[in-house]
Amino acid sequence: MANPPDDAIIRVRDLTVEFGGGKTRVLNGLNLDVKRGEVLGFVGPSGAGKSVLMRTIIGLVPRLAGDIEVFGVDLGSADSDARRAVERRWGILFQHGALFSSLSVRQNIQFPVREYLKVSERLLDEITIAKLGMVGLKPEVADRYPSELSGGMIKRVALARALALDPELVFLDEPTSGLDPIGxxxxxxxxxxxxxxxxxxxxxxxxxxxxxxxxxxxxxxxxDGKVIAVGSIEEMRASQHPWLKSYFHGKRARAVVT
Amino acid sequence: MNGGPALERMTQGDALALYASGPWTARYAPDLEVLVGDIEKMNSQSKRVLIDVSKVAKLDTFGAWLIERLSRSLALTGAELRIAGLSANYSTLVDEVRRVKETPPPDREPVTVKATLERIGRSVAQIGDTLIGIIDMTGALLFALWTVVRHPTRFRLTSVVHHLEQVCWRAVPIVVLITFLIGCIIAQQGLFHFRRFGADVFVVDMLGVLVLREIGVLLVAIMVAGRSGSAYTAELGSMKMREEIDALRTMGFDPIEVLVLPRIIALVIGLPALTFLGAMAALYGGGLVAWLYGGVEPEAFLLRLRDAISIDHFMIGMVKAPFMAIVIGIVACVEGMLVRGSAESLGQHTTASVVKGIFFVIVMDGIFAIFFASIGK
Known part of the structure; x- marks a missing residue:
């Protein structure tokens, strides 16, 4: 709210993350800015640490060095109240949905809302249906359990849950993996x-x-543990970096463009 | 914006104007709901209603929905409705929530006598299902055993050894400690009460018979049911949840042969071994207490023990162990295979596995008691 429109909403500086007590260095002095209101796609070879970076920003993986600022709050030095305030303003879609398996779809979506807001059951139900509608699901799905949903529906419900509190920032971890091309x-x-x-x-x-x-x-x-290129799709396609070249000019990429 | 959201109303003749301002966002949803509720309750008779949202600083799904809800309830009174001052960005949001249909009520089953009776009936029927499940599993297990006997190369020795380490070797410290303590307690209580009749020395008889025939095997079986039965159920259950068992089946493996048989063989070997160790630890603990607390010298204790018990007592205890192992193993595996998709189901079946395992162990012990009594042992 206090940030100017083009301000960076996430600012990562010199981030270093190691696993196994220094045996493998996954991220090595990484810098990244995510601007307010943009959709930033994050790519890289499998196992390069994309998910690790996301999990480090949201605080699930401890970091060795570096600073992470989200909404202008330094997450390294923030106390638990400030952290909670930040956590309320973001929503996260995990790769496999991470829906609570013992709660119904309705309860899954209402869970964060109940935790943070004191509103009536009626509004909770109405908001649940509205969120389900936004992610393209019918209200009838509300009383099903995650084990009764298809893979695509799980992702949609998980997105609805990530959006439940109307966050300003959403993290999506491979949102379209496992979906058919139309989905x-x-x-x-x-x-x-x-x-x-x-x-x-x-x-x-x-x-x-x-x-x-x-x-x-x-x-x-x-x-190599760093952000090697940032820019629009045209800039990526023009890049001479070998991995980028094979990624954006490979067989699959040509199929997409033509 | 001075803090919270507001909704001012102005009446002019038969026209009502509502001016929304401030942040209409999730954070202020409780206040917003009150504001909107007040207007709804007012039950306005106005013919024309204007909702002006131009001063709204921020709008999200919560705010948009509450405006939509307000306009729907006003429309019900037959008023002519107009929303003014909606910026282009926010109007897509309002359009989005406008598509929301009336909420279906959540399914909540009413509590009636009939529903309660039905639940009781279903629970009773489930006892039958458990028995059928156990018989089913026993049959499948015997079939798998027969397959392995005919094709010994299909026997999974590595798996058996692995499970033997888990259920037997790693259980040794806790089993020995607990049985040792129980032996101490039995001896101490015996001495305390028998001393009044001057029958101190019969403590050795009681300890020997009790530990070797009953307590040793029963205690160890209950501990194993809690320790390994629950582990079996949780392992198989989570494999079932992640479709690992289906994967095995489609690769042409029999899950009973690959997963259940090695586990049960490990238990059938492990439980008697633990029973033996447990019985020895209990006798040692009892002897120690008899010596230090009751003044019975170790030589005297051993002599008395040799007179008091026969090999039969020891054998009766040991014979029961493998049967209890089979019961614990089968119940645990049946429950594991019954786990469905949710974490809750895994918890329920793990609990059921331990409870039923202990129950069947005790029932089994009772049946053995009757059997040995009738053959005069």
């Missing part, structure tokens, strides 16, 4: 619609070239 395309449209209507900032880890072309404003590429 994936719908999901991209959905992300773009939500981004427009709610003014979301989206941090998306993805491998889906279609998503990169249609949904993302900027693309960041991770390699």
């Amino acid at each position: 994936a395309g719908d999901f991209d449209d959905l992300v773009m619609t939500l981004q427009r209507t709610l003014g979301l900032t989206v941090f998306m880890v993805t491998h889906d070239l279609d998503s990169l072309y249609t949904a993302c404003d900027r693309i960041a590429v991770l390699g």
